[in-house]
Every structure is written in structure tokens, then in C-alpha cells.
Amino acid sequence: MTTHQQPPTRAQLQAKACICCGREGGELVPAGHVYTPTGETSAPLGWAVVAHPDCTSPEDQ
């Protein structure tokens, strides 16, 4: 399977939009953390992000 790595938007990083689909509004639940590089200065920043329950469903196995 292919995983697309798209840089999160500011809304996603600020837990205002789903980290999976990027939509704002609706029911958003904690979805772990995302780490973004801060460039050449120091360690990555950690963000507590949210997602729709449907978006966070475990993948079918």
C-alpha cells in the first residue's frame, strides 16, 4: 500500500481539523501526536492532533 505524506496544515496541528482528512468540524477525537521538523535549529515539535472517529479506524486486516 502507498502512504502519502502530506505536511499537516496549521489547523490540523492545532487540533482544529482532522489530521486524516483535513476537514474541520464534526466529532474530533484525540489521534496521537504528529512531529514536524523545525528545520536546522533543533528537535522536532510534537503536536497533539485530532481526527474523526471514522478516520482513525484501524485498517482492515
Ligand SMILES: [Zn+2]
Ligand atoms: Zn477526518
